[in-house]
Amino acid sequence: MSRLFRIAIDGPAASGKSTTAKLVARRLNFGYIDSGAMYRAVTLKCLENGIDPTQKNNDAKVAKLASEASIRFPRLGSVELDGRDVSSLIRSSEIVRAIAPVAANPSVRATLAQQQRDLASGATESGLSSESQPKGVVMDGRDIGTVILPDAELKVYIIADARIRAQRRFDELMAKQGTAPGESVDDIARDLAARDLADQTRKISPLKKAEDAVVLDTSNCTIEEQVDSIERLVHSRMGSK
Numbered sequence: 001m002s003r004l005f006r007i008a009i010d011g012p013a014a015s016g017k018s019t020t021a022k023l024v025a026r027r028l029n030f031g032y033i034d035s036g037a038m039y040r041a042v043t044l045k046c047l048e049n050g051i052d053p054t055q056k057n058n059d060a061k062v063a064k065l066a067s068e069a070s071i072r073f074p075r076l077g078s079v080e081l082d083g084r085d086v087s088s089l090i091r092s093s094e095i096v097r098a099i100a101p102v103a104a105n106p107s108v109r110a111t112l113a114q115q116q117r118d119l120a121s122g123a124t125e126s127g128l129s130s131e132s133q134p135k136g137v138v139m140d141g142r143d144i145g146t147v148i149l150p151d152a153e154l155k156v157y158i159i160a161d162a163r164i165r166a167q168r169r170f171d172e173l174m175a176k177q178g179t180a181p182g183e184s185v186d187d188i189a190r191d192l193a194a195r196d197l198a199d200q201t202r203k204i205s206p207l208k209k210a211e212d213a214v215v216l217d218t219s220n221c222t223i224e225e226q227v228d229s230i231e232r233l234v235h236s237r238m239g240s241k
């Protein structure tokens, strides 16, 4: 099997990673691996098993549940945990509040890192959410270009102005719920800033730009422009291989 073209996308919360990654995958018929969804799914599994990851003495239990979790991406943008579709459940604010200690747990990261590398190499067929033999994969998260796929063919670091990110998350919640969310744009901005700080300052695999990543600021872009930029980069690198 020839090696897949791997696109690593990292960046702070709500900068546009997953929207862009999904659309790039669809256009290029690549697989898409949402690594953040894997941390979210482990957090959900903990909460459903009565284990609160924010309690320090639960670290070993959290690690065990992570090792037992079966996480799959059966279709573009959908996530299965232990055979059940959890695509919506993992997006709740309850998950977001409990996720930092899950993401900082070295055993959880080791378990998920192995699965992520297997998915990106095509070793785990069931994880690739692209129809028929994809030529490449797109994976987004926080440590993809730095730790998971340090030799990815293309690395992109997506950023956007903090206020714009908060407004976009607010609009997203409003569209999903059909009413104004319980949180204000300011509340969301505070949550995003706290999560980015936790992601940037944790000891293991912190969020940072890989030296060779291309920075894409989406503050003043349309979604289509973001996708176009990445598609152009892929074509130019594929052509020069």
Ligand SMILES: Nc1ncnc2c1ncn2[C@@H]1O[C@H](COP(=O)(O)OP(=O)(O)O)[C@@H](O)[C@H]1O
Binding pocket: 011, 012, 013, 014, 015, 016, 017, 018, 019, 020, 168, 169, 171, 172, 218, 221, 222, 223, 226
């Ligand atoms: N260029 C853009 N213009 C407007 N909205 C955007 C743009 N890029 C992303 N969004 C929206 O911003 C929100 C956060 O994007 P998302 O892809 O979920 O970010 P991330 O995966 O980095 O957390 C989503 O609702 C998405 O549709």
Ligand SMILES: Nc1ccn([C@@H]2O[C@H](COP(=O)(O)OP(=O)(O)O)[C@@H](O)[C@H]2O)c(=O)n1
Binding pocket: 012, 013, 014, 015, 018, 035, 036, 037, 039, 040, 099, 100, 103, 140, 141, 142, 143, 144, 195, 199
């Ligand atoms: N590769 C990754 C991906 C996510 N994560 C963690 O998982 C959380 C949720 O990731 P996400 O990509 O779903 O979050 P959003 O940017 O979509 O809000 C992040 O805040 C990180 O704490 C991580 O540690 N490493």
